Amino acid sequence: MTRFTVRTVPAPDRAEQARYDLRTVLGSFELANPVMTASGCAAAGRELNQFFDVAALGAVATKSIMVNPRSGRPTPRMAETSSGMLNSIGLQGPGIAAFLEHDLPWLAEHGATAIVSIAGSSVEEYSELARRLRSAPGVAAIEINISCPNVADRGLVFACDPDAAARVVSEVRGRSAPSVPVFAKLSPDVTDIVSIARACVSAGADGLSMINTTLGMAVDMDTMRPVLAGVTGGLSGPAVKPVAVRCIWAVHAAMPEVPIIGMGGVRSGLDALELILAGASAVAVGTAIFHDPSAPTRVLRELRDALVARGFGSVADAVGHAHRPPEPHPRPGDEDAVDDLETAGAEG
Numbered sequence: 001m002t003r004f005t006v007r008t009v010p011a012p013d014r015a016e017q018a019r020y021d022l023r024t025v026l027g028s029f030e031l032a033n034p035v036m037t038a039s040g041c042a043a044a045g046r047e048l049n050q051f052f053d054v055a056a057l058g059a060v061a062t063k064s065i066m067v068n069p070r071s072g073r074p075t076p077r078m079a080e081t082s083s084g085m086l087n088s089i090g091l092q093g094p095g096i097a098a099f100l101e102h103d104l105p106w107l108a109e110h111g112a113t114a115i116v117s118i119a120g121s122s123v124e125e126y127s128e129l130a131r132r133l134r135s136a137p138g139v140a141a142i143e144i145n146i147s148c149p150n151v152a153d154r155g156l157v158f159a160c161d162p163d164a165a166a167r168v169v170s171e172v173r174g175r176s177a178p179s180v181p182v183f184a185k186l187s188p189d190v191t192d193i194v195s196i197a198r199a200c201v202s203a204g205a206d207g208l209s210m211i212n213t214t215l216g217m218a219v220d221m222d223t224m225r226p227v228l229a230g231v232t233g234g235l236s237g238p239a240v241k242p243v244a245v246r247c248i249w250a251v252h253a254a255m256p257e258v259p260i261i262g263m264g265g266v267r268s269g270l271d272a273l274e275l276i277l278a279g280a281s282a283v284a285v286g287t288a289i290f291h292d293p294s295a296p297t298r299v300l301r302e303l304r305d306a307l308v309a310r311g312f313g314s315v316a317d318a319v320g321h322a323h324r325p326p327e328p329h330p331r332p333g334d335e336d337a338v339d340d341l342e343t344a345g346a347e348g
């Protein structure tokens, strides 16, 4: 008779954890481990390096860079809400020339794997950025932030239109070094994220990052006016994790072969594992960094513990695990289910 036992998560074995190989593979892009910073939450890594060695992360995704320097949107442009953060920074940054002169060499000198995030307000601007990055040493991958308004199309956000998203991806893929993987970063603010994902992959994206922030707004109860000068902003943090899980799940179900970098509300190793089980092969930590600058390395340690405790032999074993049919493990206290399963086992 087969006995079915209630599964519990055993205490971590420290020796096994120390040996655990955390490498993860995203198509042709191999990372030493699956935890990275999310774009815009750690600039180009310098500040974080005071707290831990940025080379210890799988990668550092840099703040989205544009062709020209930008001062961003008016203040106030960040606000805390009960379950997440609103920001309307508006892609403040030094522009590509300063980035190539100062930030990219700094990341290379410090041994970090650099994922360079780019943003533009026209297809031509993305194209120019890809051209400038092509000859720059130290670009491990490019992440295309397509959550930007397209000035040539009444400000319609590229990420909200499959054709516009595809045009940007095709241009960047065509202009970039063939050996450098290109990830398209998707917005959750669409009706059908799978159709946008398909358009990006058909246009040449080697992988997808998801999710960017989702639009939100808060009203100040003293002034009774919008909190943010820009009125609306991107919501991030714990509130968006279920949205990220849903998007990753849907895209992985539709295109299981396409590598996904997951982000959205990751604060712990278990949060990271949740995105991996839904289909992500790597996970980025964003908002959590603002109140815990060491969050990425802590998340990495906790993720390793969580993988070991659940018996996963590698990160790849866990990727998309939630899509597999459940094993017949009853819930604790479900005595009838145990009896039923024992009977079923005896008959089998």
Ligand SMILES: Cc1cc2nc3c(=O)[nH]c(=O)nc-3n(C[C@H](O)[C@H](O)[C@H](O)COP(=O)(O)O)c2cc1C
Residues within 6 Å of the ligand: 038, 039, 040, 041, 063, 064, 085, 087, 089, 091, 117, 145, 185, 211, 212, 213, 235, 236, 237, 238, 240, 263, 264, 265, 266, 284, 285, 286, 287, 288
């Ligand atoms: C202050 C701030 C700035 C951000 N800037 C960028 C950016 O420049 N480019 C980008 O692609 N995403 C940007 N994001 C989005 C994050 O990379 C991430 O996709 C999102 O915040 C969800 O992850 P989180 O909940 O862990 O923060 C920014 C987020 C925050 C909070």
